[in-house]
Amino acid sequence: MELNTSNNNRKMIVIHGGHFSSLAGFYEEASHVLMKDADWKVGTLDGFDDILYGGFGVIEGREEIDIIWKESEKSKEDLGLQPTQKFYENKIRQGKPFNIELIQLKLDELHKGKGQTLFDILVEIIESHTNITLRLE
Helix, strand or coil: CEEEECCCCCEEEEEEHHHCCCHHHHHHHHHHHHCCCCCCCCCCHHHHHHHHCCCECCECCCCCEEEEEECHHHHHHHCCHHHHHHHHHHHHHHCCCCCHHHHHHHHHHHHCCCCCCHHHHHHHHHHCCCCEEEEEC
């Protein structure tokens, strides 16, 4: 990822799908750019969502942000069906504090071809922030 300020004073964050091939790699990338001078690192989906609210790291608040995800097709594959299944299976194996029933439902939906992949979840998290515009490239 890289951070730029565009001409219209919107911060622009670039996610390079070529820099990672796993969810852990995505977290590392997000931490590197979004949490530059902070001690805190992104390590969960909720944590990624939290930093997008701003107030710490490079996002100061509800400012307008552009996120450009380059090589998004590679990321879509890297964070697709199989990695998502493993992600859910690991949570089920770990048990508490995870809601095993909910995770099993998500895994079942995935097997039926209806569930969200990790890529879909990350896109949804970004798009849930109305001050952030996401562009997949």
